[in-house]
């Protein structure tokens with residue numbers, strides 16, 4: 001069976017391919033509404049010129065058409081997740097990762113970051129990476145192979161030695177919703193792994209489209225600010 005590092009590498013390769021296809025599709029949609037004589041979508045057009053009206057139409061198309069469709073599909077993916085269930089292996093309770101240290105998360109929480117707040121209400125940091133390695137060695141090995149150093153490891157003190165949550169009925173939303181994104185790395189044994197495998201291609205496509213749209217919006221709006 002493919003190891004975790006290889007599957008992450010494959011996922012990145014797949015993402016690059018999907019990203020290219022999404023970029024071509026979006027550019028096609030933009031070109032379909034391009035007025036005669038207009039240049040590039042990122043050009044700096046005079047106020048109320050056909051070029052600027054085109055840029056505004058493109059932003060409207062992103063918000064009212066493409067993004068709505070992306071969110072509709074994303075919600076379908078999340079709704080489909082309900083067909084799968086947790087098998088209680090306890091891995092996600094015993095090992096949670098963040099690119100932020102506990103102190104950084106505290107600052108984020110103080111500034112109103114709801115995820116940071118919930119995360120800190122559940123997880124406490126491991127003292128060392130070696131402790132985390134005992135829980136999910138393949139994951140730590142994959143991080144090391146990819147030289148991803150800035151990862152902090154956490155665990156929940158409410159999981160018992162039988163991998164059962166000792167406060168199950170009061171578990172917070174962050175636990176009930178996990179995994180809320182099919183692009184999250186999951187252990188092969190996770191009850192949601194088949195869901196992830198099934199919806200991953202479409203999730204990658206939606207993610208790439210959002211990333212591309214964000215880029216277009218940022219650069220078109222930067223032109224408006226200069227006009």
Ligand code: SF4
Pocket residue numbers: 092093122156157158159164165166167168171172175
């Ligand atoms: S509160 Fe329960 S479900 Fe949530 S991480 Fe802790 S042990 Fe797991």
Ligand code: SF4
Pocket residue numbers: 085086087088089090091092093178179187189190191192
């Ligand atoms: S890793 Fe998956 S199966 Fe295991 S406890 Fe978490 S959600 Fe449940």
